Amino acid sequence: MAETTTAQEPTRRDFLFLATGAVGAVGVAAAAWPFVAQLAPDAQTVAAGAPIEVDLAPIAEGQIVKMFWRGKLIFVRNRTPAEIEAARAVPLDDLKDPEADQARVMEGRENWLVIYGNCTHLGCVPLDFQGQYGGWFCPCHGSVFDTSGRIRQGPAPINLPVPPYRFATDTSIVIGEAA
Amino acid sequence: MSSHSTTYVPKNAAAKWLESRLPIIGLVHSSFVAFPVPRNLTYFWTFGAILMVMLVIQLVTGIVLAMHYTPHADHAFTSVEHIMRNVEYGWLLRYMHANGASFFFIAVYIHIFRGLFYGSYKAPREVLWILGVIILLLMMATAFMGYVLPWGQMSFWGATVITNLFSVIPLVGDTIVSFLWGGYSVGNPTLNRFFSLHYLLPFMILGVAMLHVWALHVPGNNNPTGVPIKSGKDAVPFHPYMTVKDTFSIVCFLAVYAWFVFYLPNYLGHADNYVPANPSATPAHIVPEWYFLPFYAILRAVPDALLGVILMFASIAVLAFLPWLDTSRVRSGSYRPVFKVLFWGFVVTCLMLGWLGSRPAEGIYVILSQIFTFLYFAYFLIAMPLLGLLEKPLPLPNSITEAVLGKKAASGSGMPVGAAAEPQSKG
Numbered sequence: 001m002a003e004t005t006t007a008q009e010p011t012r013r014d015f016l017f018l019a020t021g022a023v024g025a026v027g028v029a030a031a032a033w034p035f036v037a038q039l040a041p042d043a044q045t046v047a048a049g050a051p052i053e054v055d056l057a058p059i060a061e062g063q064i065v066k067m068f069w070r071g072k073l074i075f076v077r078n079r080t081p082a083e084i085e086a087a088r089a090v091p092l093d094d095l096k097d098p099e100a101d102q103a104r105v106m107e108g109r110e111n112w113l114v115i116y117g118n119c120t121h122l123g124c125v126p127l128d129f130q131g132q133y134g135g136w137f138c139p140c141h142g143s144v145f146d147t148s149g150r151i152r153q154g155p156a157p158i159n160l161p162v163p164p165y166r167f168a169t170d171t172s173i174v175i176g177e178a179a
Numbered sequence: 180m181s182s183h184s185t186t187y188v189p190k191n192a193a194a195k196w197l198e199s200r201l202p203i204i205g206l207v208h209s210s211f212v213a214f215p216v217p218r219n220l221t222y223f224w225t226f227g228a229i230l231m232v233m234l235v236i237q238l239v240t241g242i243v244l245a246m247h248y249t250p251h252a253d254h255a256f257t258s259v260e261h262i263m264r265n266v267e268y269g270w271l272l273r274y275m276h277a278n279g280a281s282f283f284f285i286a287v288y289i290h291i292f293r294g295l296f297y298g299s300y301k302a303p304r305e306v307l308w309i310l311g312v313i314i315l316l317l318m319m320a321t322a323f324m325g326y327v328l329p330w331g332q333m334s335f336w337g338a339t340v341i342t343n344l345f346s347v348i349p350l351v352g353d354t355i356v357s358f359l360w361g362g363y364s365v366g367n368p369t370l371n372r373f374f375s376l377h378y379l380l381p382f383m384i385l386g387v388a389m390l391h392v393w394a395l396h397v398p399g400n401n402n403p404t405g406v407p408i409k410s411g412k413d414a415v416p417f418h419p420y421m422t423v424k425d426t427f428s429i430v431c432f433l434a435v436y437a438w439f440v441f442y443l444p445n446y447l448g449h450a451d452n453y454v455p456a457n458p459s460a461t462p463a464h465i466v467p468e469w470y471f472l473p474f475y476a477i478l479r480a481v482p483d484a485l486l487g488v489i490l491m492f493a494s495i496a497v498l499a500f501l502p503w504l505d506t507s508r509v510r511s512g513s514y515r516p517v518f519k520v521l522f523w524g525f526v527v528t529c530l531m532l533g534w535l536g537s538r539p540a541e542g543i544y545v546i547l548s549q550i551f552t553f554l555y556f557a558y559f560l561i562a563m564p565l566l567g568l569l570e571k572p573l574p575l576p577n578s579i580t581e582a583v584l585g586k587k588a589a590s591g592s593g594m595p596v597g598a599a600a601e602p603q604s605k606g
């Protein structure tokens with residue numbers, strides 16, 4: 001066998017070894033990529049997530065209507081003046097995820113609350129008008145939301161988020177397009 | 180499967196021909212015929228064999244169910260009802276599979292508590308133990324994804340709650356969850372990939388189980404004394420001693436299993452799962468299958484979502500570190516007076532957590548969950564390290580034979596007739 005080189009100086013063999021290893025690692029990563037990427041929402045699923053238009057006219061005061069956008073549940077609530085008042089009376093310091101009711105609705109259209117309908121804890125659907133604040137109560141692990149959809153009690157870490165939406169006319173909104 | 184040489188001698192020409200090319204009969208012979216096992220093994224040592232049988236039952240019933248099942252959100256529920264009503268014996272196959280999962284877990288929990296009591300996780304069996312923890316994790320993943328397949332209300336909401344656990348991971352959580360779902364919520368892509376993985380994982384369990392048996396056959400079985408085999412007198416050959424004991428135990432276990440399959444097929448399930456999945460309404464009270472309840476209780480014990488998830492995964496991961504957390508050199512709990520008490524306390528803790536997991540998360544239940552979650556971790560992280568240093572163990576017997584027959588007999592030839600006749604390759 002040929003004489004082995006001493007450890008002192010890097011040889012061409014060391015270089016080739018490292019270079020081959022580097023190319024191999026890139027190759028493995030490139031080959032793994034499609035196998036991970038295929039897990040992402042596919043084109044059809046993404047397309048089905050296009051914005052939807054919702055007619056608000058039939059939703060009476062005090063009523064909650066549910067719909068799906070991108071497979072996710074959305075609550076549209078036509079709030080009564082008392083409910084708006086209740087949501088605004090609470091000091092921000094009392095909130096787990098402090099956010100003013102004003103920041104969660106559109107100015108001049110305070111009665112319309114549009115929020116995602118899956119509990120921010122682990123995704124169950126909270127029950128309408130339940131819980132001590134008359135907002136929602138999640139039956140799974142007991143999160144309580146107020147009439148602004150804000151977390152008031154229980155394990156949910158954040159408020160029910162507001163999806164992107166805008167008013168198309170006075171009586172209709174487009175969910176999926178930011179204002 | 181182990182390093183000890185085989186005593187198998189091929190008896191005919193065909194066997195000789197095969198053996199010199201692939202020594203597989205010799206492998207089986209040395210692993211399951213001549214393999215020396217301690218003479219004092221109790222019925223707690225038959226659950227490994229029971230688990231193997233349950234795995235085969237799940238594989239066979241699962242593969243035939245898959246011939247009639249449709250993994251699509253629009254058809255999954257009706258295809259399961261189709262199996263129940265139209266397919267010949269479909270009801271039986273499905274009830275065997277659904278109850279089989281429960282009995283698989285009953286067996287694995289007994290098997291694990293056996294190991295905990297007799298110190299089977301201690302050197303030289305750490306790798307064997309860790310392979311067992313990996314099997315437990317794979318079983319949990321398999322059962323969770325299997326439960327999603329019928330696409331009932333519990334399937335859907337169970338999948339939603341559990342996949343959402345990953346959303347608490349900082350920064351990348353939401354991306355991970357949408358990659359798990361293949362969408363923006365649990366839906367058809369989720370069901371499809373869960374079916375694919377539910378088919379795959381049991382075969383991975385099979386592979387890891389083989390490694391588990393391999394790792395067992397290097398040091399050999401632990402036993403109720405925890406004292407290793409010291410001479411041929413301490414051991415009996417696997418066949419017929421263990422094969423008969425295992426078979427008897429399997430028959431008894433399957434009798435109870437059959438009682439559930441035929442007389443109480445839905446006792447361990449939830450009626451809500453006979454309601455088709457409805458993404459706009461959560462059942463009033465969602466609970467996981469019974470075998471997940473203790474972990475579910477730990478998840479809900481703390482008000483912080485991220486901490487809850489970390490604790491839940493830690494409650495299983497901590498098992499893998501037990502060989503190093505337990506500082507006592509004495510294996511068997513029979514010779515550890517204080518450990519014995521704590522061990523049973525731990526069993527009660529697990530049962531309490533299981534019960535609390537089935538209660539709504541409110542009031543006193545939350546407080547109790549917190550107390551028992553603390554006790555659960557205290558067993559591993561406080562009691563095990565300290566006890567080994569503080570406790571004074573009882574004197575150990577000099578050998579297994581002495582423990583079984585007493586000192587006098589052990590020094591004489593007090594062994595069952597024929598037990599020593601078999602040539603021992605070990606000891």
Ligand code: HEM
Binds near residue numbers: 279323378382
């Ligand atoms: C480790 C072994 C396994 C466990 C613990 C397990 C567990 C489960 C569970 C809990 C269910 C839900 C039962 C119900 O309520 O209806 C299920 C369903 C199902 N499993 Fe498995 N399974 C295993 C192996 C397999 C294998 C190897 C296959 C082969 C493809 C399979 C195919 C199915 C199918 C098609 C369903 C849906 C039909 C049904 O719900 O009964 N399973 N499994």
Ligand code: FES
Binds near residue numbers: 120140142154155156
């Ligand atoms: S999912 Fe709503 S409180 Fe847990």
